[in-house]
Amino acid sequence: MDHFDYVDGVLHAEDVPLPAIAAQVGTPVYVYSRATLTRHARVFRDALSILPSVRIAFAVKSNPNLAVLKVLAAEGYGADVVSGGELERALAAGMDPDGVVFSGVGKTAAELERALLAGIGQFNLESEEEGLELAEIAVRLGKTARCALRVNPDVDAGTHGKISTGKAENKFGVPFDRAGAIYARLAQTPGLSMRALALHIGSQLSRLEPLEAAFTKVGGLMRDIRAAGHAVTHMDLGGGVGVPYKAGDVFPQPDEYAAMVQRVTRDWDVTLMFEPGRVITGNTGVLVTEVVRVKEGVGSPWVVVDAAMNDLARPALYDAWHDFAAVAPRGPRMTANIVGPICESSDTFAMARDIDAVERGDLAVFRTAGAYGATMANTYNSRPLVPEVMVDGAKWAVVADRIDPATILAAERVPEWLA
Ligand SMILES: *Cc1c(COP(=O)(O)O)cnc(C)c1O
Numbered sequence: 001m002d003h004f005d006y007v008d009g010v011l012h013a014e015d016v017p018l019p020a021i022a023a024q025v026g027t028p029v030y031v032y033s034r035a036t037l038t039r040h041a042r043v044f045r046d047a048l049s050i051l052p053s054v055r056i057a058f059a060v061k062s063n064p065n066l067a068v069l070k071v072l073a074a075e076g077y078g079a080d081v082v083s084g085g086e087l088e089r090a091l092a093a094g095m096d097p098d099g100v101v102f103s104g105v106g107k108t109a110a111e112l113e114r115a116l117l118a119g120i121g122q123f124n125l126e127s128e129e130e131g132l133e134l135a136e137i138a139v140r141l142g143k144t145a146r147c148a149l150r151v152n153p154d155v156d157a158g159t160h161g162k163i164s165t166g167k168a169e170n171k172f173g174v175p176f177d178r179a180g181a182i183y184a185r186l187a188q189t190p191g192l193s194m195r196a197l198a199l200h201i202g203s204q205l206s207r208l209e210p211l212e213a214a215f216t217k218v219g220g221l222m223r224d225i226r227a228a229g230h231a232v233t234h235m236d237l238g239g240g241v242g243v244p245y246k247a248g249d250v251f252p253q254p255d256e257y258a259a260m261v262q263r264v265t266r267d268w269d270v271t272l273m274f275e276p277g278r279v280i281t282g283n284t285g286v287l288v289t290e291v292v293r294v295k296e297g298v299g300s301p302w303v304v305v306d307a308a309m310n311d312l313a314r315p316a317l318y319d320a321w322h323d324f325a326a327v328a329p330r331g332p333r334m335t336a337n338i339v340g341p342i343c344e345s346s347d348t349f350a351m352a353r354d355i356d357a358v359e360r361g362d363l364a365v366f367r368t369a370g371a372y373g374a375t376m377a378n379t380y381n382s383r384p385l386v387p388e389v390m391v392d393g394a395k396w397a398v399v400a401d402r403i404d405p406a407t408i409l410a411a412e413r414v415p416e417w418l419a
Contacts, residue, residue, distance in 0.1 A: 001036075001039065001283070002036045003033040003035045003036045004033065004036075004286055004365070004367070009328055009329070010327060010328050011326075011327045011328070011365060013031045013033050013391040013396070014033050014034075014391045014392070014393055014394070015391075015393050015394040016394060016395075016396050018031065018286075018288055018327050018363060018365065019327060019328070019363060021389055021391075021396060022288055022327075025387055025389060025398060025402070026387075026402065027288055027289050027290040027306055027363065028287055028288060028289045028290075028305075028306055028311050028386050029287075029288050029386065029387050029388070029389055029402075030285050030286070030287050030288075030369060030370075030373055030374045030386060030387070030389065031286055031388075031389045031390075031391060031396075032063075032065070032068065032284050032370055032388065032389065032390045032391065033284055033285075033390075033391050034071060034390055034392040035392070035393070036283055036284040036370075037068065037071050037072070037280070037281065037284040037370075038071060038075065040279065040280050040281070040283060040284060041072055041077060042075065043254055044056070044254045044279060044280060045075065045076065045077075046254075047253075047254035047257065048261075048272075050258055050259070050262055051258065051262055051272055053271040053272065054271070054272050054273075054274065055078060055099065055121075055271060055272075055273045055274070056076075056077050056078065056273075056274045056275075056276065057077070057078040057079055057080040057099060057100070057101045057273060057274070057275050058072045058077045058079055058080065058275075058276065058277065058280060059239050059275050059276060059277030059278075060079050060080060060081050060086040060089060060090060060277075061081075061082055061086065061277065061372075061375060062277030062278050062280070062281050062282075062371040062372055062375065063277075063281040063284075063285070063370055063371055063372075063373070063374070063375055064089050064375050065374065065375075065388055065390075065399055065400055066089060066092060066093055066399065067390045067397075067399040068281065068284075068390075068399075069089060069090060069092075069093030069095065070094065072093075072280070073094050073095045073096075077095075077099070077280075078090075078095060078098075078099020078100055078101065078121065079093075079095050079099065079100050080103055080239070080275040080277075081100060081101070081102055081103070082102075082103050082104040083104065083111070084108075084111040084114055084115075087100065087102065087111070087114065087115055087118065087120070091118060097118050097119045097120050097121065098119065098120075098121045099121055100115075100118075100120040100121055100122075101121060101122045101123075101124055101148075101236065101273065101275065102115050102120055102122070102124060103124040103126075103198070103200070104124075104126065105127070105130075105171055105172060107130065109133060109137065112133065112134050112137050116134075116138055116141055116143050116145055117141065117143075121146060122146050122147065122148055122195070122196065122234070122273075123145050123146070123147045123148070124147075124148045124149075124150045124198045124236060125147050125148065125186070126150045126172060126173055126174070127174060128182045128185065128186065131147065131149075131182075131186040131189065131192060132186075132189065134147070134191070135186075135191035135192045136191070137191075138191030138192065139190055139191040143191070144192070144193050145191060145192050145193065146193050146195055147192050147193065147194050147195065147196070148194075148195065148196035148197060148198040148234065148236050149173075149174060149179060149182060149183050149186065149194065149196070149197055149198065150172060150173035150174065150197075150198040150199065150200070151174060151176055151179045151197050151199050151218055151221065152166060152167075152168060152170065152172055152173035152174060152175060152176060152199075153166055153173075153176055153199055153201065153213075153214040153217045153218055154166070154167060154168040154175075154176055155167070155201050155213050155214040155217065156210060157201040157202030157210045157211075157240065158205065158206070158207060158209075158210050159202045159203060159204050159205055159206070159240075159242070160204065160318045160319070160320075162317065163203040163204055163318065164201070164202040165200055165201055165202050165203075166200070166202055166210075166214060172200070173198075173199065176221070179197070179221055180224050180225055180228065183197070183225050183230060184225070184228055184230060187230045194230065194231070195231065195232065195234050196232060196234035196235055196236050196273070197218050197221060197222055197225070197232065197235055197236070198235075198236035198238065198273075199214055199215075199218050199236070199237065200238025200239060200240060200275060201214050201238065201240060202240055203239065203240050203242070203277070203278060204240075204242040204243075204278060205240045205241060205242045205252075206242050206251055206252075207252070208252045208256065208257060208260050211237075211240065211257075211260070212260050212264055215237060215261065215265065216264055218235070219235075219264060219265065222235060222268065222270075232270060233270055233271065234270055234271045234272075234273055235265070235270045235271075235272055235273065236273040236274075236275065237261065237272060237274055237275075238274070238275050239274065239275040239276045239277050239279070241254070241257055241276060241279040242278065242279070243278055243279055243283060243368060243371075244368075245282075245320065245322060245367075245368050246321050246323065247323065254279070277371055277372075278371040278372065280371075281370040281371040282368050282370050282371040283368055283370060284370035285368075285370025285371075285373055285374075286365040286366065286367050286369055286370075287307055287311060287312050287322075287365060287366040287369040287373060287386075288327070288363060288364075288365050289306050289363070289364055289365070289366065290305065290306045290361065290362070290363055290364075291303060291304070291305055291358045291359065291360055291361060291362045291364060292304045292305060292306050292341065292360065293360045294336070294358070294359060294360060297337060299337075299352065300336050300351075300352050301334070301336050301337070302337050302339055303336045303337065303338045303339070303355070303358055304339055304340070304341060305339070305340060305349070305364065306340075306341065307340055307349075307366065308340025308342040308380075309342055309344065309346060309347040310342060310377060310378050310379065310380040310381065311340075311373075311374075311377050311383075312349075312366060312369055312373055312376075312377075313372075313376040314372055314376070315348065315349050315350075316344075316346040316347060316348070317376075321350075322366040322367060322368060323366070323368065324338055324349065324350060324353065324355050324356075324364060324366055324367075325355075325356055325365055326356035326357075326358050326364050327362070327363035327364060327365060328362070328363070329356040329357075330356075331357075332356075332357040333354055333355065333356060333357055334354075334355060334356075334358070335352055335353065335355075336350075336352075336353060336358075337350065337351045337352060337353070338350040338353060338355070341381070342380060342381045342383075343381065349366065374386055374388050379403070379405070379408055382405045382408070382409075384402050384404050384405060385403035385408075386402065387401055387402035388400035
């Protein structure tokens with residue numbers, strides 16, 4: 001459910017017609033609906049309220065925009081961060097450091113120190129080596145780092161290979177059969193307070209079974225660790241719940257997910273932690289684009305739009321589907337290939353797709369672009385960095401400026417010996 005609907009034949013974000021935004025900000029532009037964001041945050045949180053003790057840390061990487069983080073902070077969300085940059089964003093948005101979880105296999109010494117000084121709630125350690133390095137820093141600073149050990153449960157998430165993270169061959173977490181021994185060693189290391197196991201098996205999961213299998217497996221490990229005399233007071237179940245990108249796709253609903261978690265964790269006696277990203281932000285955004293021209297093709301015509309793989313990378317990276325719709329459809333349909341202007345064949349959003357018939361100058365949207373959209377944007381082909389807008393009822397504001405190629409060029413230098 002979202003708040004992008006047609007009113008008198010024109011697509012609106014809440015009460016704002018998208019052409020009004022395009023006229024002032026230009027295209028391409030991401031448009032987020034605050035009402036949709038709030039709704040998704042509440043639906044997920046309310047679904048989990050059947051569980052006894054819950055902390056939710058929004059996966060910042062899915063949409064790190066400051067205004068988005070502000071909205072989620074107000075809904076009581078913490079943050080799952082994977083870099084020093086994301087940590088600074090979460091703090092800048094006013095998120096309580098205690099609700100911040102730091103994940104990732106490559107946290108540097110400087111990042112670990114900064115996060116310790118900021119007083120974050122939990123470090124999700126991805127190796128014994130990382131734990132020992134963090135312990136040294138904590139002892140030097142006179143701090144104690146609250147930690148989870150991320151375990152690789154060796155479960156196939158059944159999603160795209162590039163967003164699978166829970167198979168033994170993936171780089172994430174420690175091997176399942178070594179986790180007990182590593183936890184025990186780290187639990188005895190000064191500077192660390194081991195309190196949890198963590199897992200995250202992948203993103204855009206369409207079924208609950210792999211999650212259930214992974215949770216069950218890690219629950220068994222938790223019992224073994226407790227039996228060996230170590231405390232486990234928290235369990236971090238990660239993110240990964242998928243969203244429908246295509247009309248007709250059926251995905252697990254938050255209440256089904258919560259019921260499954262309740263069933264598996266009934267006797268765990270822990271605070272459960274969650275790291276949702278896509279399921280919160282996916283539906284909250286569209287990417288508005290303008291048709292540059294329609295070019296004749298061998299099979300279908302090419303609809304060349306002014307958005308490209310640098311603005312929305314998911315189709316090029318993961319063969320992902322985004323619904324495409326005209327902002328003011330005239331009625332007829334066409335079969336077309338939708339592509340951007342970048343000089344790569346991977347700059348393709350859709351092939352032989354049945355779409356609203358469009359012409360040069362028409363506005364259109366790629367839907368469900370609120371997660372892993374603007375956050376992955378870059379300036380390839382010396383294109384601008386795409387701007388972002390947030391709508392709230394009849395109000396709207398630019399929440400990230402377009403960064404022009406001239407600004408980027410100004411940061412480059414020609415060395416004297418080339419001049
Ligand atoms: C990416 C990521 C998430 C969020 O994944 P979604 O599929 O967006 O819910 C959660 N936890 C970790 C550790 C991640 O890397």
